[in-house]
Amino acid sequence: MEASTHAKAVQSLVIVDSSVLIDYLADRVTPETNWLEQNFGRRRIGITTLILTEILQGIRGDDQFAETLGVLERLAIFEVAGRELAVRSARNYRALRKRGITIRNTIDCINATFCIHRRYELLHSDRDFDFFEEHLHLEVLHPEPLN
Secondary structure (H helix, E strand, O other): OOHHHHHHHHHOEEEEOHHHHHHHHOOOOOHHHHHHHHHEOOEEEEEEHHHHHHHHHOOOOHHHHHHHHHHHOOOEEEOOOOHHHHHHHHHHHHHHHHOOOOOOOHHHHHHHHHHHHHOOEEEOOOOHHHHHHHHHOOOEOOOOOOO
């Protein structure tokens, strides 16, 4: 595969953050959930194992847990645990701290770093990711506002 073709293939994947999935599963209509609904089956959409954990740990009932897991398993799921990503995430966290920015959630830092490293777009509704976009070149998908 040529480098330019590979870059396009990599960039065509969108990681959906738990901030969007929580709204989606609760049937909240936002620009992000609207984009997700319209693009299931049209775009390659994925989550990380950490996002999977965040979503599933908030589910109360066994039936809803199984149903939610079934929905999430239709997405590409990426393992993100590993030394290299841990070190990259810590470096990104420290780079933002040097600018006076404190990221509130380690999982967000790891997920952002994963997307930066893989050159995946991120669909989110969490302001902490804005700092990664502004300072560390995170590619963020910005859906059209709702009418």
